[in-house]
Amino acid sequence: DQQVKQNSPSLSVQEGRISILNCDYTNSMFDYFLWYKKYPAEGPTFLISISSIKDKNEDGRFTVFLNKSAKHLSLHIVPSQPGDSAVYFCAAKNTGNQFYFGTGTSLTVIP
Amino acid sequence: NAGVMQNPRHLVRRRGQEARLRCSPMKGHSHVYWYRQLPEEGLKFMVYLQKENIIDESGMPKERFSAEFPKEGPSILRIQQVVRGDSAAYFCASSPPSGAPSNQPQHFGDGTRLSIL
Numbered sequence: 001d002q003q004v005k006q007n008s009p010s011l012s013v014q015e016g017r018i019s020i021l022n023c024d025y026t027n028s029m030f031d032y033f034l035w036y037k038k039y040p041a042e043g044p045t046f047l048i049s050i051s052s053i054k055d056k057n058e059d060g061r062f063t064v065f066l067n068k069s070a071k072h073l074s075l076h077i078v079p080s081q082p083g084d085s086a087v088y089f090c091a092a093k094n095t096g097n098q099f100y101f102g103t104g105t106s107l108t109v110i111p
Numbered sequence: 112n113a114g115v116m117q118n119p120r121h122l123v124r125r126r127g128q129e130a131r132l133r134c135s136p137m138k139g140h141s142h143v144y145w146y147r148q149l150p151e152e153g154l155k156f157m158v159y160l161q162k163e164n165i166i167d168e169s170g171m172p173k174e175r176f177s178a179e180f181p182k183e184g185p186s187i188l189r190i191q192q193v194v195r196g197d198s199a200a201y202f203c204a205s206s207p208p209s210g211a212p213s214n215q216p217q218h219f220g221d222g223t224r225l226s227i228l
Contacts, residue, residue, distance in 0.1 A: 006153075032214040043115070043202055043219035044154070051214055089154060091217075097142060097206065098167055099217055103153030 003027050004092050006102035014110050019077040021105050023090035026071065030092040030100075033066060035075045038087045038104070047088075048075070080109045115140075116185075117203050117220035124193050125228050132188040132223045136205030142166075143186040144204045144217060145178060154202065160186060161208075190225075198227045 005024045013019045021035075031052045036044035050057040050064045050073075057064050063076045073090055087104045094100075116135040124130050136143050145157040156170040160180040171178065175193075180186040190197055201224075204217035 034216050036219075041221075041224075043117075043204075043221045046216040046218060049214070049216055093214070096167075098156075098159060099144065099204075100156065101146070101154040 002103075004090060004100045004102045006090060006105050008105050009103070010106045010108070012108045012110060013080045015082055016079045019075075019080045019084065019107055019109065021075040021077075021088050021090070021107065023073040023075075023102055024071055025073065025092050025100075027092070027094065027100075028068075028071065029094050031095055032093040033064070033073050034091045034093070034099075035062075035064060036089045036091060036101075037084075038089060044089055077107075080107075082109045082111050085109050115203055115205050115218050115220035117201075117223050119223060120221065121224050121226070123226045123228060126194055127192050130190040130193050130197070130225055132190075132201050132203075132225070133185045134188070134203030134205075134220060135185040136203075137218055139207060140205035140218075141208040142206045143180050144206075145171075145186075145188050146202045146204065148200045148202060148222075150199075157188070193225075193227050195227050198225055200224050 003026050034049040035047045037047050038044040048062045048064050065074045087106045089104045090102045143160045146154040158171045158178045159167040175191045177189045200222045202222045204219045206217045207215045
């Protein structure tokens with residue numbers, strides 16, 4: 001049972017434009033949400049997170065939005081840069097410290 | 112390097128052999144998680160351990176796979192009698208102990224790529 005879903009396997013965006021990556025979850029008990037970035041042959045790298053008590057968290061070019069009523073999470077990258085090309089995983093944590101990951105979205109930023 | 116360390120980075124085994132994958136968590140972290148990533152797929156949770164204790168192994172195959180995190184030393188993921196389908200990248204992540212400020216991210220190692228001949 002996939003509790004965290006990323007329905008878009010891939011996304012292509014022009015350099016300088018906004019990238020929007022989406023994620024849906026099913027468990028209303030998740031209390032913490034995260035985005036990770038992964039390059040080939042490397043481990044996922046933590047990017048940004050948000051607590052369930054907030055609806056927005058911003059860190060430089062990266063902003064995460066949380067819509068609890070819709071059980072939806074999104075990551076905005078603006079402006080997008082070629083170095084942002086990677087696979088992005090969203091994840092959610094429950095109160096038992098267990099993490100659930102989506103299947104990833106491969107972002108390509110076109111110069 | 113205070114990050115999560117996994118070794119070996121690459122491991123080749125023949126069918127029927129045993130594979131041992133090691134993970135040293137970040138300094139100060141006492142929770143370890145193992146994930147498997149098959150080609151073209153996402154991260155699949157396998158097991159969650161604390162020192163000397165398995166918290167959740169619901170993602171681990173019932174046979175041939177085992178994990179431990181002893182009081183001293185790294186966490187070990189052991190796969191006995193490997194088969195071709197075990198070929199994958201295995202990632203370890205760690206997080207701070209319970210009682211630390213809540214909602215801390217996991218940090219990942221660079222994985223072990225297991226190839227079965």
